[in-house]
Amino acid sequence: MEHGYDLLAPKFDHTPFRTPDSILRATTDALAELGPFERGLDVCCGTGAGLGVLRALCRRSTGVDFSTGMLAQARAAYPDATWVRADARAMPFAEGFDLAVTFGAMGHFLPAERPALFDGVYRALRPGGLFAFPVGAMPPPTSVAYWGTLGFDLAMRVRNAVWRPPFVMYYRTNQRPAVLADLTMAGFSASTVALPDGGITYQLVLARKPVTPSRSS
Template sequence: MVFSAEGPSVRELAVQALSSVERGYDLLAPKFDHTPFRTPDGILRATADALRPLGLFERGLDVCCGTGAGLGTLEELCVAPVTGVDFSAGMLAQARRAHPEAECVRADVRALPFAGGFDLAVSFGALGHFLPAERPALFAGVHRALRPGGLFAFPVGAPQPVMSGSYWALLGFDLVMRARNAVWRPPFVMYYRTCGLRPVSDDLRTAGFTVSTLPLAALGHRRGSPRYGLVLARKAAAS
């Protein structure tokens, strides 16, 4: 991971890591866009390019919108003003400044306060903040927020090869976080290896979605397979 000169200091990161998820992101918010944690523009562009041929979207929802990187993607795709939801007031403040036309709502996404109003929902890099037992509530809320026929989309990376440095870096990060959460309160939930494609797809189907994946070939290949794919979870159309 590479931090720019405008990013947080080591001390600031340490304070964030010893906070709750909400407080940690409130602290990080002013410098978040200068960290590697922000979704790269290439992934945002590839997602927008993949979704654009799938139809005309009216209203869009960014689930765990953070500072609003995904709101820009939605604004490209949707004809009506878009909505972002997050539980960090600090992150939402940054999102409002970056996207003044968007509606930014503070809420726990495990209990989304929406019903049937959106054609498209997206999420970028947020699933690691939810324990597997929490995903059903998250996905049920997204399903409820969509209109019949609505689409929930989010990019996922292909599994890292076991012999790669990235594999061991992510495994090490998760082990450190588990050790931290075993001895320190409040917990900071962020795991990279708890949201594999198969269990996530199973949870989406349980929530009522039909699930497919679309390769994001523009982001490159590894050993002949795309490095990233786009999960497409479709709510059934009205009968």
């Protein structure tokens, strides 16, 4: 995955895999009502699309990703931000951020990997800090999107069964109930709200770290 994203980095912003600007704007608008935020963290920042959200909400921003190619593109677009190369499942932060976001990255984590990811974000946030990210609703079985995402995931599973190294990217492994349950297990108080212009397609996950943590960080 790391090498693949290094190669894709110069073209990534022109692919359909980049989070649409409409979702980024809707997330910014929703989070603006929950601030203020001093320091923001973009988890799995890629080429930095989420930094535009953090720039509008925070005084200082940091992006973390494991791809040097992606970080190079992000650094060129947002030279005033701080950039850290690290695996999101083992981030080197401790209570340094008021807000953490991630966009388009959840499909790269298998369900068994989510606890490590969420634990790392929990540690990175100050007490009372917020972790936010959009999630798509499962389309109805009668829709083209339903069969499109099913077909994509099945194709990826076949690909990963016969080709090494595997490339983890699935649309249907991070459904809202399971994600909220894992966030709760990590110590967050988690809920979702509809994005202002996301209609019924997207919800914004809001996971708050308690001011008095209920677990050891």
